[in-house]
Structure formats: C-alpha cells, structure tokens
Amino acid sequence: MTVRTNRTGNAVLRIATGALACWPGGRRAPEPGNVLVVRLGNVGDLIVALPAFHAVRKLYPKARLTLLTSPTARDAPGAQEVLANDATFDDIIVYYADESGRPGFLKGLRNRIAESGIDLAIVLPNHLTGFRNLAKHLMLLWTAGVRRFAGFRLVTPADYEIRQVDRLTRLVGELGSAEVEPLPWLTPSEADVARADRLLSACGAGPVIGMHCGAKRPANRWSPDGFAEVGSRLVAERGAWVVLTGSAGEKALTAEVAARIGRNCVDLSGQTSIGGLTAVARRCRVFVSNDTGAMHVAYAVGTPTVAIFGSRFYPNIWYPYGERQIVLRGDAECALCDDDVCALYEYPACLAQVTPDMVVQAVYALLSDSATNTSRCV
Numbered sequence: 001m002t003v004r005t006n007r008t009g010n011a012v013l014r015i016a017t018g019a020l021a022c023w024p025g026g027r028r029a030p031e032p033g034n035v036l037v038v039r040l041g042n043v044g045d046l047i048v049a050l051p052a053f054h055a056v057r058k059l060y061p062k063a064r065l066t067l068l069t070s071p072t073a074r075d076a077p078g079a080q081e082v083l084a085n086d087a088t089f090d091d092i093i094v095y096y097a098d099e100s101g102r103p104g105f106l107k108g109l110r111n112r113i114a115e116s117g118i119d120l121a122i123v124l125p126n127h128l129t130g131f132r133n134l135a136k137h138l139m140l141l142w143t144a145g146v147r148r149f150a151g152f153r154l155v156t157p158a159d160y161e162i163r164q165v166d167r168l169t170r171l172v173g174e175l176g177s178a179e180v181e182p183l184p185w186l187t188p189s190e191a192d193v194a195r196a197d198r199l200l201s202a203c204g205a206g207p208v209i210g211m212h213c214g215a216k217r218p219a220n221r222w223s224p225d226g227f228a229e230v231g232s233r234l235v236a237e238r239g240a241w242v243v244l245t246g247s248a249g250e251k252a253l254t255a256e257v258a259a260r261i262g263r264n265c266v267d268l269s270g271q272t273s274i275g276g277l278t279a280v281a282r283r284c285r286v287f288v289s290n291d292t293g294a295m296h297v298a299y300a301v302g303t304p305t306v307a308i309f310g311s312r313f314y315p316n317i318w319y320p321y322g323e324r325q326i327v328l329r330g331d332a333e334c335a336l337c338d339d340d341v342c343a344l345y346e347y348p349a350c351l352a353q354v355t356p357d358m359v360v361q362a363v364y365a366l367l368s369d370s371a372t373n374t375s376r377c378v
Contacts, residue, residue, distance in 0.1 A: 006154040009131040016138060017149040026147035032120035035060055036113065036146070037089075038068045038137055039079075039124045042216075043274060043293030044318065046082040047300050049124055050185040052168040053088045055178035056122060066091040066116060073097065077293070081274035085189045091116075106140065113144035122175070123151040124168050127159070127317065150175055160314045165321050183322050184302035188279035196279035199268055206239035206264065207367060210284035210303070213257055214250040215292035217340040222290055222308045222351050224253060228260035229356040230288065234363060235264045243284065244269060245277055245294055286366045288359060291318060299325055304366040306359060310350040311335035312342075324369075326362040328354045 037056055039049045046069070057065060067089045071078025074096050083089065093112065099105045121141045125134060134152050141149070151171040159167050165180055172178040188196070200208065213227045234240040241264045244254040248270035258267040272280055277297050281287055287298035288306045299305045299320040307320050309329040314336065319327050330353035334344055342348040 006156055009134075009154045010156070012131070013134060013138070013152045013154070016135070017152050020138065020142045021147050021149060023142070023147065026142075026145040027117060027119040028147050029119045032060055032063050032148070034066070034117045034119055035063045036066050036068055036116070036118040036121045036141070037124065038121065038151075040070045040072075040129075041126060042071050042076050042078055043082055044296040045126055046079050047185070047293075047296040048164040048318075048321075049168050050082075050086075050300065051165055051180045052124055052172045052178070053086075054181055054185075055169055055172045056175075057088045059172070059176045059178065060120075063120075064090045064116075066093060066118070068093045068095075068113075070095045070097065070100065077274050082186075084275050085187060085192075085278075110140055110144045113141065113146070118144065118146050120148045120150070121146045122172065123149070124171055125151070125153065125155075126164070127155050129154065160317060162316070163319060163321060164317055180321070184282075184300060186278050186297065186300040188275055188282060188301070192273075192275040192279040193282075195276055196272075196283055199271060199276075199280065200243065200266065200283055202266060203241040203243070204239075204264070206235075206241050207285040208243055208283055209234055209240045209363060210243045210245060210281055210287040210289075210298065211257075212245050212287070212289040212292065212294035212298075213253055214246045215290040217292075217312075219310060219312045219337075219339055219342050219348055219351075220291045222354060223347065224257050226354070226356045226359065227288075228257045230359045230363070231257065231261040231265060233356070233360050235261060237360075238364075238367070240264065241266065243280060245272060245280060246270065286363050288363065295320060306362045306366065308351070308354050308359065310348050312337050312339055312348070312350070324366060326366065328358055328362060330354045 067079055069079040079092055123137055169178050169180050211227055213224060215221045231242040242261055244258055244267045246254045246269035251269045254267050254269035258265045278301055281298040281303050282301040284303050287303045289295035291309050295307050299322050304324040305320045307327045309327055311331045330350035332350040
C-alpha cells in the first residue's frame with residue numbers, strides 16, 4: 001500500500017469512526033465497563049503488544065477486558081499460549097483465517113460482541129494491516145452496538161522509524177496515559193519453571209546460552225553452520241552450555257546443529273510450549289536468535305539477546321526491546337524486499353554478511369555487561 005493511500009485511508013477512517021460514534025443506538029458509557037482489544041498475529045505480534053495491553057488494563061482497572069485475536073492458521077501459536085500466565089484479559093476470542101470470510105461465522109462473532117456489551121473497541125493494527133481489514137472490523141463492531149473506537153490507523157512513514165512496541169503503546173495513549181513498562185513483560189508459571197529446571201538439569205557451571213536456529217520465514221534463517229560454529233566456540237572458549245530451542249518441525253535442524261557442537265549441548269526442540277520456552281529463556285545468560293517469535297520471548301522475560309536480522313524489512317521496527325540487546329543486521333542491494341523466501345539467492349546475501357565471529361563477540365559483550373541496546377549493520 002502506498003504512503004498516499006495510507007494517508008487517504010487514515011483520513012477516511014477518522015471520518016468513519018467519528019460518524020459511527022455519533023450514530024443513534026448502541027452503547028455509550030462515561031467510563032467503559034466492557035473493553036474489546038483487537039490484535040491479530042502470532043507470538044511476536046502479541047509480545048510487542050504486551051505493554052499496550054497492560055496500559056489498557058491500567059487505564060480501565062475495573063473494566064472487563066476481552067481480546068479478539070487470530071493467529072491465522074489453526075496450528076500456529078498465538079494469544080492463548082502467550083497470555084497463558086498473564087491476567088490482563090478476562091476473555092479471549094480466537095478466530096482463524098479459514099473462517100473469517102464466512103457470513104455465518106461473522107454473524108456469530110457480531111452477536112457474541114453484542115452480548116458482551118462492548119462499549120469501547122481498541123484496534124492495534126500491525127504493519128501488514130490494510131484498509132479493507134480495518135474497515136471490516138469497524139463495520140462488525142458498529143453493527144454489534146459499539147460506539148466508541150480507538151486505534152483505527154494504517155502505518156505512516158513515521159511508523160517505520162520506531163519499534164512496534166512504541167507505536168502500539170502510543171495508540172493506546174490516545175485514550176490516556178500509556179507508557180512502555182520496564183521488562184520483564186512475561187513471567188513463566190511455576191509449572192513451566194519446574195519443567196525447565198528438569199530439562200536443564202544436565203547443564204553444568206558454565207554460562208547457559210540459548211540459541212534458536214529456526215524461523216517461520218526462510219528469509220529470516222541464519223545459516224545452521226553459523227549457529228554450530230558459534231556454539232562450538234562458546235563451549236570451547238567459555239565452558240558454556242548451549243541450549244537449542246525449536247518447534248517439533250525443527251528437530252532435524254537442531255539435531256544437525258547439536259551434533260556439530262557435541263559436548264555441553266542440550267537440544268530441546270519440540271519439548272517446550274510457549275510457556276516452557278519462557279522459563280528456559282529466563283534461565284539463559286544470553287539468548288541468540290533469528291528474527292522470529294523466540295527472540296521476542298527471550299527479551300520479554302528480561303534475557304539479554306543477540307538478534308540476527310537480514311534486510312528484508314525496515315530496520316528497528318521488530319528489534320528486541322530493552323537496554324541489553326544487540327542486533328546484527330546484514331544489508332544488501334536488494335534490501336526491503338519483504339520476501340518470505342529470498343528471490344535472488346539460495347542463501348540471503350544480507351544474512352551471509354553476519355559472521356560467526358560477530359555473533360560470538362556480541363555474546364561476549366553481553367556476558368561482560370558491556371553492551372547496551374546496540375544495533376550493528378554490516
């Protein structure tokens with residue numbers, strides 16, 4: 001979507017939300033008693049929205065809060081997994097891409113929202129949200145009797161200069177005071193902590209370094225050779241224990257990396273839920289990850305993170321938050337392609353510019369407390 005279209009779309013949305021707020025009927029309350037927050041996406045999309053969620057709760061401490069969300073695919077983790085140990089919302093409504101276009105489903109969803117008595121709807125769009133999507137949600141909410149709206153805004157050029165965390169919190173700030181709270185934002189349950197302790201019981205006295213070698217998008221996956229070399233060096237030079245995390249579908253990848261690292265390596269691929277990953281990441285001194293959901297989990301629990309980025313998307317927006325994070329971002333002539341799979345190279349040229357030595361030195365900097373919120377483009 002072009003910048004001009006975004007600006008035009010935002011102008012239309014401002015007019016539409018203002019007009020529908022004045023429409024006869026519906027629910028109006030001086031102090032919202034039932035608030036609906038709309039945020040779609042997977043693990044990373046939900047984690048960057050956590051400060052905004054918590055800000056809504058602080059603004060309306062007595063209200064009943066409901067989250068409307070979709071992880072798109074049915075087998076993809078989303079809000080129910082991320083928020084399993086978070087008491088912000090009183091209810092979570094989940095839908096999937098394969099039902100979002102069905103008239104019967106939309107009618108049922110509208111009726112559920114109407115029955116919930118929602119008197120304020122806050123939409124927190126991401127950078128992929130288009131005008132049609134926001135317009136659909138606006139009409140759905142209006143027909144359900146909602147008359148107060150916030151956050152219906154497409155991205156603008158200024159949004160590409162700040163992190164998602166800040167942009168979403170600013171949208172909530174239109175309703176009142178809203179700030180990004182200090183880390184950690186995620187806390188594992190006691191059961192997840194106990195399971196993590198069992199899974200990591202083999203780790204000895206050296207620093208525990210987490211590594212996540214996979215990513216949903218192939219264009220975000222740094223080389224397995226690189227992860228293996230980094231892990232081997234950390235074991236040989238610092239006596240580290242390397243903990244590999246990943247989904248069940250990434251077992252072959254982590255098994256390959258684990259075999260090459262050899263001693264002092266624990267492969268947990270397929271053995272942790274999102275809650276379990278939260279507990280494992282919190283046990284790590286440093287977490288090394290591709291640009292993917294696990295990276296967001298790591299910094300959200302307060303663990304110093306080395307994040308490996310290509311240049312497929314704008315810098316900064318998805319970078320890890322906090323004071324002790326290092327981003328290593330390769331660059332290439334084809335930057336900002338926004339491709340899930342690199343169209344020019346078998347292995348993305350931007351990722352190839354991030355070397356194992358750069359990653360090792362970044363880990364050492366975080367281990368020695370000498371790194372603070374650093375981004376390095378190569």
